[in-house]
Amino acid sequence: MFFRDVIGQDIAKKRLIQEVNEGRIPHAQIICGAEGVGKLPLALAYARYISCNNRGSEDACGVCPSCVKFNKLVHPDLHFMFPIIKNAKTKKEVCDDYIAEWRRFVINSPYFNLNHWLNEIQAENSQALIYAKESDEILRKLSLKSSEGGFKISIIWLPERMHQVCANKLLKLLEEPPEKTIFLLVSENSEMILPTILSRTQRLNIPKIDAECIANTLQQKYGIQELDSYSIAHTASGNFIKALEAIHLDEEKQLFFDLFVSLMRLSYQRKIREMKLWSEQVAAMGREKQRNLLEYCQLMIRENFIFNLKQKELTYMTANEENFASRFSPFVNERNIIGIMNELSIAQQHIEQNVNAKMVFFDFSLKMIVLLKQ
Numbered sequence: 156m157f158f159r160d161v162i163g164q165d166i167a168k169k170r171l172i173q174e175v176n177e178g179r180i181p182h183a184q185i186i187c188g189a190e191g192v193g194k195l196p197l198a199l200a201y202a203r204y205i206s207c208n209n210r211g212s213e214d215a216c217g218v219c220p221s222c223v224k225f226n227k228l229v230h231p232d233l234h235f236m237f238p239i240i241k242n243a244k245t246k247k248e249v250c251d252d253y254i255a256e257w258r259r260f261v262i263n264s265p266y267f268n269l270n271h272w273l274n275e276i277q278a279e280n281s282q283a284l285i286y287a288k289e290s291d292e293i294l295r296k297l298s299l300k301s302s303e304g305g306f307k308i309s310i311i312w313l314p315e316r317m318h319q320v321c322a323n324k325l326l327k328l329l330e331e332p333p334e335k336t337i338f339l340l341v342s343e344n345s346e347m348i349l350p351t352i353l354s355r356t357q358r359l360n361i362p363k364i365d366a367e368c369i370a371n372t373l374q375q376k377y378g379i380q381e382l383d384s385y386s387i388a389h390t391a392s393g394n395f396i397k398a399l400e401a402i403h404l405d406e407e408k409q410l411f412f413d414l415f416v417s418l419m420r421l422s423y424q425r426k427i428r429e430m431k432l433w434s435e436q437v438a439a440m441g442r443e444k445q446r447n448l449l450e451y452c453q454l455m456i457r458e459n460f461i462f463n464l465k466q467k468e469l470t471y472m473t474a475n476e477e478n479f480a481s482r483f484s485p486f487v488n489e490r491n492i493i494g495i496m497n498e499l500s501i502a503q504q505h506i507e508q509n510v511n512a513k514m515v516f517f518d519f520s521l522k523m524i525v526l527l528k529q
């Protein structure tokens with residue numbers, strides 16, 4: 156992460172760069188702001204800039220030994236603390252046990268939220284924390300001499316998730332900071348942090364990202380059409396994570412549309428072999444996606460039924476979906492609509508009950524052969 160990779164936030168960038176160039180880097184800073192505004196990307200770019208051996212006036216050089224290590228986030232003087240879950244099976248209990256996953260995840264997608272991270276470490280629905288044990292880790296790391304004579308930088312992502320014991324240790328460190336040590340706290344809920352910690356950190360508030368900057372990034376890095384990029388940026392209201400989710404949803408919807416269309420065609424043409432392959436493809440997708448696909452199928456069947464009743468103005472379909480409906484809707488009628496919806500809800504129940512997905516979807520496609528002829 157370089158400053159140039161951080162979306163928008165020119166004022167914050169300028170302030171951080173100025174601090175470094177004027178030699179007044181605070182030993183503890185808290186970067187505060189809502190989800191998806193780029194707090195962690197800013198902290199990463201700032202840490203890289205501080206450590207760079209040959210920094211320019213606006214960004215790190217990218218080629219010095221320090222920058223090369225930052226490319227993989229393996230600089231020996233860069234430390235991370237972030238919420239994790241203790242895993243008795245794998246014996247993971249401190250951040251360093253998750254450091255490989257963390258580095259890969261942050262490098263691939265520096266704009267993410269706690270849910271995304273928990274998903275990555277397969278800890279859905281678990282209470283993630285920065286545990287008490289982490290405070291021993293941080294003391295140990297900071298007692299080491301900095302390997303290259305520069306600053307030791309600790310980035311603490313979501314300090315509001317810190318266990319009390321750990322927070323107290325951190326407070327001690329902030330009261331008597333070890334030499335050449337920088338703490339960067341990246342927070343979404345600073346009111347949940349000990350006031351004594353807050354009073355010892357310099358605060359940097361990060362506003363929402365400019366809609367213009369989000370739209371530009373969507374066009375340049377994600378190949379989104381200009382008009383779409385502005386509409387996504389508008390709904391994202393300054394949160395880049397939300398903008399990414401919108402793109403992702405569009406992709407998912409396109410996939411579901413393709414799957415729906417091909418299943419209806421295969422069932423109508425009674426192509427059993429291909430139907431089996433289709434079921435295998437869907438079975439490989441994961442439960443969450445399968446659930447969403449079934450919901451999408453229900454929606455499409457309902458819309459096609461309404462379309463068939465010549466109530467087009469009551470439907471909500473994209474141009475693609477409507478184009479398909481103009482040919483497919485005659486097959487969804489008073490005689491089979493209840494049957495199809497029943498089969499979809501049975502499939503849904505079975506998916507919830509962890510029945511073999513290949514069987515569930517293949518079974519559904521077989522029923523559709525009969526239903527579509529009614």
Ligand SMILES: [Zn+2]
Pocket residue numbers: 206207208209210215216217218219220221222
């Ligand atoms: Zn450099």
